Amino acid sequence: MSEARSSEIVDESIMHCIEALLMAADGALSIERLESLLANSGEPDRKAIRVALKALEAHYAERAAVLVEVAGGWRFQVREDYAELVGKLWEERPPRLSRALMETLALICYRQPLSRGEIEEVRGVSVSSSIIKTLLEREWIRVVGYREVPGRPALFGTTRQFLDDFNVKSLEQLPTLPEIRDLDRLDEAVRRLRGETDTQDESEENAEQTVESAGSETGEAPESPEPPQSDALH
Amino acid sequence: MSEARSSEIVDESIMHCIEALLMAADGALSIERLESLLANSGEPDRKAIRVALKALEAHYAERAAVLVEVAGGWRFQVREDYAELVGKLWEERPPRLSRALMETLALICYRQPLSRGEIEEVRGVSVSSSIIKTLLEREWIRVVGYREVPGRPALFGTTRQFLDDFNVKSLEQLPTLPEIRDLDRLDEAVRRLRGETDTQDESEENAEQTVESAGSETGEAPESPEPPQSDALH
């Protein structure tokens, strides 16, 4: 077979391009996707991509990261042996929700019922299945129906759990679109939702730190990168 | 030095544990953090961790993902050579940061801690709330204190996150602030300006120039008005 023959020649530069893509990607990349991404980087055909993937797989066979093939294509993962160790990373700090997830949830909240395709239309990018799955698992969204068009896409709406987790009684309490548009009014709305009357008091307490101690011409960045919670929206 | 001696012995298992942690982590990990995470995995001391990091760095030196040290510690990142290729993974280009935002950030960088009013003084124009908010949300700046004057304005400083995001270990690695050029000449000019009237006859003649003709020259303008969306990914 010709495949066997070409499998002996690994194009190193293509292999590194694939490695870069897989290391950076949010999910698995299919061979087709890799092919189109690499169109300007040597334009390898699928066979050459498969050869490079095999070489990468072999290279990482002994490392902490492993290249695996899943339903959606190929992806790097941290090897199972380190499950416990890696778990510690999250014990201390819950993972952050991605911007894509937040935007998807916000759109479902404000424009429900709507389908994944409609979310994609507004966001201008595709919405990954894992985002929808996470939101469903979290019980923040639910399927409320289907649009009666070819493919019958599911329509999503928000749930009671969503309201509970965000500590609001009904969607009506959320700021209106004009309020969201105006940053100052949005601040006000957020403070209202948090039941705060005046955040100023809170920040006053943090303010004991003197200018002298903060004087940091030292080149050292201050320890904690997080601004005090109360400042988050000022 | 004892360090030199131990640098020859790399504990493979610890190196792979560190590799797994760094590959999975959301952000850089400091040596201290690695030490505490590895407490049940061989309990390496900081020296052993440093040795392992160096070995990892060498191993990945030629790969598509490289190990780098930034202010917050160590992280794997895709080599910059692949920036354009990897950027194709996302349809949206990263938003361009406005000049107003970058100038505000630069002032906070080099003159921290300073207040919004002080930024406005140098820039000669007010700083919008949304700029400060964006910088706080990105966790590039934080409130480090308050100036004890009426109104108690917040004082801003940069964060570790800022250094990490700009791929440096400390503020010292940022570009140097240009010196005020010709300081002697400036003094002299100021003295002269105070001491004598200079006749402007010559310039008066040129002063007829109107906006129309000024406008048509703006082909050479782009020194300040940058063309939109030029270097988003370069």
Place this chain on the structure above:
Amino acid sequence: MQTPEPLTTDAALIRGEPLDKFPEDLYIPPDALRVILETFEGPLDLLLYLIRRQNLDILDIPVLLITQQYMSYIDAMQDLEIELAGEYLLMAAMLAEIKSRMLLPRPPVEEEEGADPRAELVRRLQEYERYKEVSENIDAMPRVGRELFPVQLPPQRIDVDKPLPQLQIDELLLAFREVMLRAELFTSHHIQREPLSVRERMSGILERLQNGERIAFASLFLPAEGRLGVVVSFIAILELTREELIQIDQSEPYAAIHLCIPGAGNKPTLQYDKISGDSA
């Protein structure tokens, strides 16, 4: 005399059109001029531009010339109804003052130190230019998200109860704001007016119809909800109909009105697997 510099091919693009398309003597369309004028980051930026454009020395600005040019830019901005920050006008006043001082006979030497507005202006221009320059250098540095992509691989398996990520309401709202701004949807009248409660009700009604049953129109109005509740339900039904998510039946005039999903009868069920299964 000023001679316009030769226009090069890497001249600024204005709305995708290179500026060098315009003959030098031709007047610039207001749109293009607007783009230029709007790029100034304030009066200091504009002054610096005027000075640098003519290769003038900051230390030796011909104030009368620069003042006049500055004023014509300000006039142009006002003609185009560009919202002018007050600082522009303040600077205009300051320039006018400098100009008048220069035209008047010299005041006695006892003038207080540091009061010369021209020296002050020179100092401020220099100071601003330093930061403007360094901000460009910082912007040119590779940064995470633009040139740098940190590696964050998912674990194959994870052994702890992963704490669920928390989301703050403000993060959610800001995310929404951003996506709406990006999609320029804030301008749509349709959604600006739509109360959120209607959207919530739409989801609720739609869900009730999913078992394929027909539901009496009247049963969707609960007196307990009051007049507002009725209105919300009514608008929700109209909106669902408009989006063709439900259909309204009435077998004969004055008969009871029923709602169902379009083509009801083919008994749809909630298929959650449908969602995860249809990955791109």
